[in-house]
Amino acid sequence: MTTFVDxxxxxxxxxxxGHGCVSIHREKFKPFGGPDGGNGGHGGSVSLVVDPQVTTLLDFHFRPHLKADNGKGGAGSNRDGANGRDLLIKVPNGTVVQTLDGEVLADLVGVGTTFEAARGGRGGRGNASLANARRKAPGFAELGEPGDRLDVVLELKSVADVGLVGFPSAGKSSLISVISAAKPKIADYPFTTLVPNLGVVRVDNHTFTVADVPGLIPGAASGKGLGLEFLRHVERCAVLVHVIDTATLEPGRDPVADIDAIEAELSQYGGLADRPRLVALNKVDVPDGQDLADIVRPDLEARGLRVFDVSAATREGLRELTYAMAELVDQGRRAAPPAEPTRLVIRPKAVDDAGFTVEAEPDGSYTVRGSRPERWVKQTNFDNDEAVGFLADRLARLGVEEKLAKAGAQAGDLVRIGDREFDWQPTLYAGTDFVPGNRGTDVRLEEKSNRPSASDRLAARKARRVQEDGTEVEAGPAAAPDVE
Incomplete structure (x- = not known):
């Protein structure tokens, strides 16, 4: 079983x-000492960080589900809950983070590069933090915000300066084993290399990395052989070296045809046309191999390719080849644009940007979208009328009531915020201050119990619209219950 997963x-x-706490301080001779419910802790986040000791994604193949710790709930006596521990995932250098649809979220190159993939939810405030001059003893607390749920695809693209490409058994593994300290598997049968191998090469004062990519065959870019799985590992290479077997005994094979076949696959894969090429005619220690190299060299040089006769067995021509690699790598590094210093860009919000939008839906309902109102809804305990009234006050102060009215919403229309549906009653909330009452209740909500739900009215309005068009409709139950 292979130990490499990319x-x-x-x-x-x-x-x-964590949820906030509802608590009232009590002690002897002081039964009502005021609210002292603590805040809930924030949930832990999931982050990816590049670690030089990690070279494969194998661990995630067997453990694909990752979860950070939840925040702890608040407690009485103003005790805040503990924050959940962040989950730090170590990934190899060159890992690309994508969505399931292929959208690139982050390209992690460089040791220590970190990307926060899933953010933890905020902790809910306790009733001590919600108290103010009008609401001195809140009978409710905020719920903890759910953390992000995200499915991502991790792809490993090797970070190397030079990529060795060629047919199976062309001698790529042997070549990288003699020019670097890499020790890949070497055998006399095709597809010996099942995983990319990286080696560090030092030439005078130049140091660069070389990747040995598993053998490519015609059709690799469309999934034949192993090429489709490993062509991604040459995407980051600045130089490509064609390793050609000049001593092959396979019928119909010759160096020029091999290069044409590999170039066709690289062209079909795309994005590699601008990389400089070198040609290493390998196995010239074999008499027939040297003769074939002498025959094809003029044709390859006529194409503008630099050709080197090499032998991994006798190390012939390796010095000239590595110097040529170092020269092209150095040219690529000098031509690369200089790294720009990190700048903090401040983009202030527009004066009229309220942070949310109101959209009228075709079915006559309205949808409010925005991070703040959606978060407030998630943190509201809808079993507590006082908490519902507090949410309504916050939405009114934010301007949701005003925008709904401008969008044409009428009393009783269905309004959606996040995953919740509401029966909109502007006369209860807009411009109204908090009305004191029993803890956990809100007198402004008591009169709503005898009214039909917004879903029932929406279904009746649809039925009337269909009847006005001349079509009979059979009455039925509402599509969704009204959630208060």
Whole structure:
């Protein structure tokens, strides 16, 4: 079984925030000492970090589900809950993070590069933090915000300066084993190399890395052989070296045809046309190999390719080849644009940007979208009328009521915020201050119990619209219950 995996699907789940606490301080001769409920802790986040000791994604192949710790709930006596521990995932250098649809989220290159893939949920505030001059003893607390849930694809693209490409058994593994300290598997049968091998080469004062890519065959770019799985490992290479077997005994094979076949696969894969090429005619220690190299060299040089006769067995021509590699790598590094210093870009919000939008839906309902109102809804305990009234006050102060009215919403229309549906009653909330009452209740919500739900009214309005068009419709139950 291979120990190298370069593509996995991860299911990440950040920690949920802890719930706030509802508590009233009590002591002897002081039964009502005020609210003292603590805040919930924040949930842990899931982050990816490049570690030089990690070279494969094998661990995630067997453990694809990753979850950070949840935040702890608050407690009485103003005790805040503990934050959940962040989950730090170590990945190899060159890991690309994508969505399931192929959208690139991050390209992790460089030791220590970190990407926060899933953010933990905020902890809910306790009733001590929610108290103010009007609401001195809140009978509710905020719920913890759920953490992000995200499925991502991790792809490993080797970070190397030079890529060795060629047919199986062309001698790529032997070549990298003698020019570097890499020790790949070497045998006399095709597809010996099943994983990319990286080696560090030092030439005078130049140091660069070389990648030995598993053998390519015609049709590799469309999934034949092993090429489709490993062509991605040459994407980052600045120089490509064709390693050609001049002593092959396979019928119909010759160096020029081998190069044409490999170039066709690289062209079909795409994105590699601008990389400089070198040609290493390998196995010239064999008499027939040297004769064939002498025959094809003029044709290859006529194409503008630099050709080197090499032998991994006798190390003939390796010095000239490595110097040519170092020269092209150095030219590529000098031609690369200089790294720009990191700048902090501040983009202030527009004066009229409220942070949310109101959209009218074709079915007559309205949808409010925005991070703040959606987060407030997630943190509201809808079993507590006082918490619902507090949410309504916050939405009114944010301007949701005003924008709904401008969008044409009428009293009783269905309004969606996040995964919740509401029966909109602007006369209850807009411009109204908190009305004191029993803890856990809100007198402004009591009169709503006898009214039909917004879903029922929406279904009745659809039925009337169909009847006005001349079509009979059979009455039925509402599509969805009204959630308060």
């Amino acid at each position: 593509r996995v699907v991860l299911h990440m789940q950040a920690g949920d925030g």
